[in-house]
Amino acid sequence: MRALWVDAGNGAAGDMLLAALLDAGADLEAVRSGLRGLAVGPLEVDAAPVRRHGLRALHADVRVPPDDVSRNLADVTAVLSAAELPEEVRAFALAVFERLARAEARVHGVDVSRIHFHEVGALDAIADVTGCALALHSLDLLDAPVRVVSPVAAGSGVVRAAHGPLPVPVPAVLELLTEAGAPLRSHPASMELCTPTGAALLATLATGWGPMPDCTPTAVGMGAGTADPEGHPNVVRVVVGSASSSSSSADWASAELHRVDSTIDDLDPRLWPDVLDELRTAGAADAWCSPALMRKGRPGQVLSVLVEPSRLDAVCRVVFERTTSLGVRVSSVERRSLRRDRVEVDVGGAVVGVKRGLLDGRVVTAQPEYDEARAAALASGRPVHEVLNEARTLASES
Ligand SMILES: O=C([S-])c1cc(C(=O)S)c[n+]([C@@H]2O[C@H](COP(=O)(O)O)[C@@H](O)[C@H]2O)c1
Numbered sequence: 001m002r003a004l005w006v007d008a009g010n011g012a013a014g015d016m017l018l019a020a021l022l023d024a025g026a027d028l029e030a031v032r033s034g035l036r037g038l039a040v041g042p043l044e045v046d047a048a049p050v051r052r053h054g055l056r057a058l059h060a061d062v063r064v065p066p067d068d069v070s071r072n073l074a075d076v077t078a079v080l081s082a083a084e085l086p087e088e089v090r091a092f093a094l095a096v097f098e099r100l101a102r103a104e105a106r107v108h109g110v111d112v113s114r115i116h117f118h119e120v121g122a123l124d125a126i127a128d129v130t131g132c133a134l135a136l137h138s139l140d141l142l143d144a145p146v147r148v149v150s151p152v153a154a155g156s157g158v159v160r161a162a163h164g165p166l167p168v169p170v171p172a173v174l175e176l177l178t179e180a181g182a183p184l185r186s187h188p189a190s191m192e193l194c195t196p197t198g199a200a201l202l203a204t205l206a207t208g209w210g211p212m213p214d215c216t217p218t219a220v221g222m223g224a225g226t227a228d229p230e231g232h233p234n235v236v237r238v239v240v241g242s243a244s245s246s247s248s249s250a251d252w253a254s255a256e257l258h259r260v261d262s263t264i265d266d267l268d269p270r271l272w273p274d275v276l277d278e279l280r281t282a283g284a285a286d287a288w289c290s291p292a293l294m295r296k297g298r299p300g301q302v303l304s305v306l307v308e309p310s311r312l313d314a315v316c317r318v319v320f321e322r323t324t325s326l327g328v329r330v331s332s333v334e335r336r337s338l339r340r341d342r343v344e345v346d347v348g349g350a351v352v353g354v355k356r357g358l359l360d361g362r363v364v365t366a367q368p369e370y371d372e373a374r375a376a377a378l379a380s381g382r383p384v385h386e387v388l389n390e391a392r393t394l395a396s397e398s
């Protein structure tokens, strides 16, 4: 079973990831020819060996025509939709830009439809993202069930961007990594180590976060950034291999998480939705409540949270600060997640997205996005359950 581990312990940027994947054996010609299919070019990429702190690495030189267009998500989607690309490559690149758009929307406090990418929608970002998608495709990793990313170093200091000076980690990076439940790693370098494009790529490709999974490596890639700071090698490492049975005995990803439980019978019930939201913001991979009958026959809730080890303290802090809990139980759990994808189906002329769970190459669950099914039902005057059933059937067959 194909497996990928990305070592982002010195940060990550789009061009560094592309270089690392090329160094691990991705076909440069396939990347070049895919980029030629984008109508905004010519987008050129070359790769050359460099040394960073005594280590050999590959540097990707991505060249794009002069461009001062400010693009929004619809513009980037149009570019990618019109391009001649393998469908999985297009879907991956679109997913990266959708993540970027959601993060930008939250950072700037506007609706996703109204965000304008500045640097992150520029041609070099489009080339980096599409190039990484093509490189992952060439390494047969786009649907690999095990794709783990190490704790990410985001850096510190201040960077000058189109918005003016931004604190590092830049806001979009923190949003992207928080939404994805990524563990962060502190790093001595005072510079931007992880860029928004790098964070969006990591978040989209990661099926899990943590140390290298049990695997037999077949290739290693070192991707260098342009900067060569004095204090550390500015590189991303990737390890490509096959996952051994202990990391995942079937077509699913495995991750070691903590589970935090606390029984609570005296919290104002109106506060629960905000508590669950705050836990997710603090890095919870999942958070929920289940009703329980407690001491003295009082109805209460068992609050349960799944969280990466590096976010455990932040989650416990939210439980103690935002609820009436006086103590939590922490245990270790293994989470197994089905490989999943998203397809879009046409139900009576309306597009409905469907999330599918895959096992051994088969679709075992297909769940239409309720809001999209509801909109399609309203537009056609059909009952929602009929639209849901049709979307589910179409997605299971596609
Ligand atoms: O383009 C935009 S809107 C933008 C937003 C942010 C925020 O954190 S908000 C940061 N930046 C900076 O742009 C450069 C380029 O980023 P790439 O991901 O394209 O390499 C980088 O310094 C970001 O911090 C841009």
Ligand code: NI
Binding pocket: 104, 107, 108, 163, 172
């Ligand atoms: Ni921004």
